[in-house]
Amino acid sequence: xxxxxFCAVLSASLVHLQSxxxxxxxxxxxxxxxxxxxxxQTILPVQLSAETTKVxxxxxxxxxxxxxxxxxxxxxxRVEFIGTPTANIEDGAFQSLSRLKVLEISxxxxxxxxxxxxxxxxxxxxxxxKQNKITSITxxxxxxxxxxxxxxxxxxxxxSIPEGTxxxxxxxxxxxxxxxxxxxxxxSLLSGLRRLQIFSVSGNQLQTLPEExxxxxxxxxxxxxxQGNKIRVLPPDGHNLKLxxxxxxxxxxxxxxxDMFAGFPSLKTLSLQSNGLSHLNPRVFNKLTQxxxxxxxxxxxxxxxxxxxxxxxxxxLENNRIRSLEVTNLPSLHTLRLADNVLTTISGAxxxxxxxxxxxxxxxxxxxxxxxxxxxxxRVLRFTVTDRPTCxxxxxxxxxxxxxxxxxxxxxxxxxxxxSTGDSxxxxxxxxxxxxxxxxxxxxxxxx
Ligand SMILES: *[C@@H]1O[C@H](CO)[C@@H](O)[C@H](O)[C@H]1NC(C)=O
Ligand SMILES: *[C@@H]1O[C@H](CO)[C@@H](O)[C@H](O)[C@H]1NC(C)=O
Ligand SMILES: *[C@@H]1O[C@H](CO)[C@@H](O)[C@H](O)[C@H]1NC(C)=O
Ligand SMILES: *[C@@H]1O[C@H](CO)[C@@H](O)[C@H](O)[C@H]1NC(C)=O
Ligand SMILES: *[C@@H]1O[C@H](CO)[C@@H](O)[C@H](O)[C@H]1NC(C)=O
Ligand SMILES: *[C@@H]1O[C@H](CO)[C@@H](O)[C@H](O)[C@H]1NC(C)=O
Numbered sequence: 001x002x003x004x005x006f007c008a009v010l011s012a013s014l015v016h017l018q019s020x021x022x023x024x025x026x027x028x029x030x031x032x033x034x035x036x037x038x039x040x041q042t043i044l045p046v047q048l049s050a051e052t053t054k055v056x057x058x059x060x061x062x063x064x065x066x067x068x069x070x071x072x073x074x075x076x077x078r079v080e081f082i083g084t085p086t087a088n089i090e091d092g093a094f095q096s097l098s099r100l101k102v103l104e105i106s107x108x109x110x111x112x113x114x115x116x117x118x119x120x121x122x123x124x125x126x127x128x129x130k131q132n133k134i135t136s137i138t139x140x141x142x143x144x145x146x147x148x149x150x151x152x153x154x155x156x157x158x159x160s161i162p163e164g165t166x167x168x169x170x171x172x173x174x175x176x177x178x179x180x181x182x183x184x185x186x187x188s189l190l191s192g193l194r195r196l197q198i199f200s201v202s203g204n205q206l207q208t209l210p211e212e213x214x215x216x217x218x219x220x221x222x223x224x225x226x227q228g229n230k231i232r233v234l235p236p237d238g239h240n241l242k243l244x245x246x247x248x249x250x251x252x253x254x255x256x257x258x259d260m261f262a263g264f265p266s267l268k269t270l271s272l273q274s275n276g277l278s279h280l281n282p283r284v285f286n287k288l289t290q291x292x293x294x295x296x297x298x299x300x301x302x303x304x305x306x307x308x309x310x311x312x313x314x315x316x317l318e319n320n321r322i323r324s325l326e327v328t329n330l331p332s333l334h335t336l337r338l339a340d341n342v343l344t345t346i347s348g349a350x351x352x353x354x355x356x357x358x359x360x361x362x363x364x365x366x367x368x369x370x371x372x373x374x375x376x377x378x379r380v381l382r383f384t385v386t387d388r389p390t391c392x393x394x395x396x397x398x399x400x401x402x403x404x405x406x407x408x409x410x411x412x413x414x415x416x417x418x419x420s421t422g423d424s425x426x427x428x429x430x431x432x433x434x435x436x437x438x439x440x441x442x443x444x445x446x447x448x
Contacts, residue, residue, distance in 0.1 A: 033051055033052055033054055034052070034053075034055070034056065034078075035049070035052045035056070036055075036056045036058060037055070037057045037058070038059060038060065039058075039059040039060060040060075040061075042060070042061045042062065043062070044065060044066060045068075045070065045071065045072065046073075048073050048076075050075065052075070053099075054076070054077060054080075055073075055076060055078070055080070056080045056082065057080065057081045057084055058083060058084075059083045060081070060084050061084070062084050062086055063086060063087060063088065064087070065088070065094075067092040067093055067095070068092060068093075068095065068096075069094075070093075070094060070096060071096055074096050074097065074098065074099065076099065077099050078100070078102040078103075079097070079100060079102070080103075080104040080106075080128075081105045081106070082104065082107055083108070084107075084108050085108065085109055086109060089110060089113055089114060089117055090114065091114040091115075091117065093114075093117065094117065094118065094121060095119070095120060096120075098122070100121050100123060101125045102124075102125065102126040102128075103121070103124060103128070104127075104129075105129055106128055106129065106132065107130075108132050108133075109132070109133055110129075110132040111132070112134070112135065113137065115138040116140070117141065118144075121144075121145060122146065123147055124147060125147055125149050125150070125171075126148075126149065126150045127145070127148060127150070127151050127152070129152060129153050130154045130155050130156070130176070131154075131155040133157060134153070134156040134157065134158055135156075135157045135159065136158060137158060137161060137162075137165060138165075139162040141165065142165060143168055144168060145168065145169060147171050148171055148172055149172060150172075150173065150174045151169070151172060151174070151175050151176070152174075153175075153177055153180070154176045154177065154178040154179050154180070155179040156179075156180050159180075159181045159182065159183070160182065160184075161177075161185065161186070161189060162186075163189060165189065167191075167192045168192065169192065170193075170194065171195055172193050172195060172196055173197045173198065173220075174196075174197065174200075175190075175199050175200070176198075176200045177201045178200045178202040178204070178225070179202070180203075180204055181205065182204040183204070183206065183207070184206060184208075185201070185206065185209075186210075187210060187212070190212055190213060190218060191212055191217065193218060194218070194219070194220065196221055197220050197221060197222045198225075199218075199224050199225070200223075200224075201225065201229070202226060202227040202229070202247070203228040204228075205229060206229040206231060207229070208233060208234060209231065209234060209235065211235045214234055214235045214240075215235060215238065216239040216240045216241075216263070218240075219240070219241070220242060221242060221243055222242055222245065223244065223245040223246075223247075224243065224245070224246050224247070225245075225247040226248055226251070227248065227249040227250050227251070227271075229250075229251050231248065231251040231253060232251075232252045232254070233253075234253070234260065237263065238260065238261070238263050238264065239263025239264065240266075241265065241266060243264045243266060243267060244266050244268045245267075245268065245269040246261075246264065246267060246269065246270050246271070248271065249271050249273040249295070250273065250274040250275070251274075251275050252276060253272065253275040253277065254277060254278060255279065256277060256279075256280055256281065257281065257284070258281040258283050258284055260284060261285065261287070261288060262287045265287060265288070265289070267288050267291055268290055268291060268292045268293065268311075269291075269292065270288070270293070270294050270295070271294075272296055273295045273297045273298050273299070273316075274299070275298075276299060277296065277299035277300060278300040278302070279301070280296075282307075282326075285306065285309060288309065289310060289311065290311050291309050291311060291312055292311050292312060292313045292314065293312075293313065294306075294312060294314070294315050295316040296315075296316060296317055296320070297316045297317060297319050297320070298318070298319040300320065301320040301322055302320070302321045302322060302323060302324070303322065303324040303325070303326075304322055304325050304326070305327075306325075306330065307326070307327065307330070308329045308330075309329075310329075310330075310331060310332060313333060313334045314333075314334065315330075315333060315335070315337070316335075316337040317338055318337045318339045319341075320340075321341065322338070322341040322342065322343060323343065325338070325350075331354075331355060331356065332356055333354045333356060334356055334357065334358045334359060335357075336354065336357060336359070336360050337361045338361060338362055338365065339362060339363045339386075340364035341364070341365050342365060342366050343362075343365040343366065344365070344366050344367060344393075345368055345370075345373055346373070346375070348372075351375060357383060359384040359386060360383050360384070361386045361387050362380075362385060362389035362402070363387035363388055363389045363390070364387075364389075365389060365392070366392040367389055367393075367402050368393045369391035369397040369400065369402060369405055369409070369410055370394070370410055370411070373402065373405070373410055374410055376402065376403075377403060377405055377410065380403055381403075385403060388401055388403070389401070389402040390402060391405070397409065
């Protein structure tokens, strides 16, 4: 009964700590064989029953994990220290835990780990060392961890990692180095990681990515997250047949070369938000036939052309300086975000290039509310519009809600509805027909 209540309380409080142990609930059976020590526990070793295979020290007042602390508990498969004031781990602290599969030391005051801290933990599969105060790691630290699948070192203060540190990690699938103080990564630091699928190095100070990451040496890589660094240039000849997700947001990539992503044919998600991009080569995404999600928001793009991406479902162009958008042949596009640009109109022909559009943001633009906006008004009733666009001109409609305009308001008698309104969203094919003449045809189009 006690553990039942404790586990429930614990799992609730752990959510705030974002701990990987948050799933510790009775219903999932994870507390069976688990002993939990809370803040009144001050010393190690602890007495454990022979059935205990998992032990959690949650906010326990343990300052040092001393040598031999687990000498008599060789059966343990999972050991976690979470939110403890631990500052010191002695060499040999986990010695003898030859069955250990998961070790977590997070939200503690640990700054350094002895070189032999994880020696002999040859069964270890998951090592979580996040949210500590680790400043450096020694080259030997992970030696012999040949079954390690997941290594989480995020949210520490690691400034550099010695060459060879990850050499023996032949099973590693996930490496998280996010939110540290890395300014560069050694050229061959990750060379041995043949099985690596997810590499996360967001929130550091890198100026580029290692060539082995970008250049396809790690053939199983599926996701690279390098958001929030200082990347200005990427190595040439990027390629990787499996890469599906690439996050390069909040860097300093002001230019994107034509062939920059051409070597990543499996890419499904590409995010380049907040980079100061001012120009995009119109062919830069041409080879990305599987691309579904493209985020170019918060840049300085003035004109953008996106065409022929058959699988693209979401395109985010918010917060740029777009006056002119060319869209052609985007049959799967469902969500189009255009808010906070300087668009004045959207042509009728553009809509025909996006027959599956269902959600749209349009606010914060300079909409010119004349007859040419009629197709927007008639169509958007069938979409979810996530904001409230207002007219910028003509003067008589300034600040009026675009979407509630009627035909009479937008097309006062005597105006030529086909008259060009300058900058616009255009489809590359055809001219802009008079929207009034198209009304009956539009009703036949379906937007889902
Ligand atoms: C710690 O507190 C729990 C109840 O909160 C109690 O059952 C346990 O005996 C205490 N342990 C020590 C070492 O005082
Ligand atoms: C880490 O040490 C500082 C003081 O040095 C203390 O205030 C803080 O509570 C400690 N962290 C934990 C998780 O106990
Ligand atoms: C890596 O760490 C960052 C920072 O804590 C976190 O946001 C991200 O979800 C982690 N990535 C993975 C794949 O766990
Ligand atoms: C894409 O851009 C929006 C801002 O419009 C942002 O909120 C979102 O998190 C971005 N997506 C990614 C994957 O970074
Ligand atoms: C797009 O921008 C370039 C310069 O950045 C300019 O030469 C070109 O005329 C623009 N195209 C349109 C349609 O505005
Ligand atoms: C969409 O992606 C699939 C694979 O996921 C691919 O076979 C197909 O050719 C792509 N469609 C287009 C129109 O490019």
